[in-house]
Amino acid sequence: MLLGTTIACPVQASNSPYLLGDWNGERTHLSDQGIDFNFGYTSELAHNFNGGTRHLTRYTDQWNFGATFDLDKLWGWKGSRFQIMVSERNGRNLTADAHLPVYQQVQEVYGRGQTWHLTIFAFNQRFFGDKLEWSIGRLPVGSDFDSFSCDFQNLTFCGSPPGNIAGDYWINWPTSQWATWLKWNTTEQTYIKLGAYQLNPKYIDNDWARTNGWKLNFPGGTTGALIPLEFGWTPSVNGLPGSYKVGGWYNNAGGSDLYYDINRQPIAITGEAPLQDSSRYGGYLGFQQQISGIAGGNGVTVFANATMTDAQTSPTDRQFAIGAEYKGPFNRDNDMIGFAVGATHGSSRLAAYQRLYNQLNPNNPVPVQSGYEYAAELFYSWSPIPSIQLRPNLQYVAHPGGTSQNGHVFVLGLKSIIAF
Structure with a gap:
């Protein structure tokens, strides 16, 4: 399909960032008038050579x-603009189908219901010479706070990290929530940002998403609000751009305790409903810094992310990742090499429940997830033309699920990205 489409419009596609080119100049004309389009396609193929219960190949897009x-x-x-984005997901999940016992999926683009989603529907306004920025509408929190690229295929290194360890309420792309945020640019290189996002269990209900995920409605059943706060610094170091962020969040809807029941007794003993904690919280640090090459262009960029949340209600309570990307290897301006390693830790509260459960049920023990899951990914992104990126990758996961009782996972993947 890719080759056929490229051949069909060779002149436009070979030089344009869009596969379909400039529409005979109409795209540029519309942009000059104030209308810009964003049409794209991402697919992820993955095969597990080791780990899980079956060796399978799965495709999702x-x-x-x-x-x-x-x-x-x-x-x-x-100073005003309006943005809309609709997304549609298809395919199968290798992590589930092969029963890979991992915390983080090996195909990040899968999830939140394989269906249509209203991802962004928002109005944005700038005030005081762009010093103050305000946005309101349907927004994905992971695109607004602790945002991070999705160049890698393993979820450990893709998207806003809080969504990887607190994904039952910090909801990343493609699901949106009714929300608003304010950003104050304190200087040309620093800012402070505060938001409020509707919390509703329906947003993470795949069955609800299949019939309502694309609708502009305000679902009943709101339980509270997610309040994130972020401080950012975007310096130029030796003429090369960087981004440094520190932030935190508070969830006033609370959540289910992983160890205690409603009477503050161990759930493993009583089997009663879990205690409902009144709040949930977390924090993060993140940086990206280009260290060589041309500013904003070819060269090496390094990154690091650290995220923590409360162990009482989240099965995974912290995640760390470091990596580097090299743009322009072998004198190929559109190619890129990426490598990253990361660790996701299981909640100590959940591990305490599992240990007690095993004491009470010695004939039917469960793995105790008290440690780290370690993940690594290496990819090469080949771009035959600017609008197409073909990205084969190798993924290795040690101690999946935070326990040495699970066998290591080795996955060969292929991520493909097309900008139309």
Whole structure:
């Protein structure tokens, strides 16, 4: 399909960042008028050579259809814009089908219901010479706070890290929530950002998403709000760009305790309903810094992420990742090499429950997830033309699920990205 489409429009596709080119100049004309389009496709193929119960190959993908409207150019509303993005997911999940006992999926693009999603539907306004920025509408929190790229295929290194360890309420792409945030640019290189996101169990219900995920509605059953706060610094170090963030969040909807029941007795003993903690919380640090090459272009960029959340209610309570990307290897401007290693830790509260359960049930023990899951990924991104990236990758996971009782996982993957 890729080769056929490329041959069909060789002149436009060979030089354009879009596979379908500039639409005979119409795309540029619309952009000048204030309308920009974002059409894309991402697929992820994965095969497990080791780990799980079966050796399988699975394929999953995502389509994105979006547009941004510059309301200043269109209607003279200075500093205003409106954005909409609709996403659609298909395919199967190797992690589930092969019973890989991992914390983090080996195909990050799978999940939140393989269906249509209203990912962004938001109005954005800038004030005071762009010092203050405000956004309101349907927004994915992971795109607004502790945002991180999705160049890798393993979820440990893709997207906003809080969503990887507190994903039952910190909801990353493609699911959105009704939300609003304010960003104050304190200097040209520093900012502070505060948000509020609706918490509703329906947003993470796959059955609900299949019929309602794409609708512009306000579902009943709101339980509270997620309040994230972020401080950022975007310096230029030796003329090369960097991004440094520190932040935290508070969830006033609370959650189910992993060890105690409603009477503050161990669940493993009583089997009663879990205690409902009144709040949940967490924090993060993240940085990306280009260390060589041309600013914003070819060269090496390094990154590190550290995220922690409360162990009382989250089965995974912390995650760390470091890595590097080299753009422009072998004098190929559009190619890239990436390597990362990371660790995801199981909740000590959950491990305490598992130990007690095993004492009470010696004939039917469960793995005690008291340690770290270690993941590593290496990829090479080959770009035959600017709009297409073919990204074979190798993934290795040691102590999957945070326990040495599970066998190591080795996966060969292929991530493909097309910008239309």
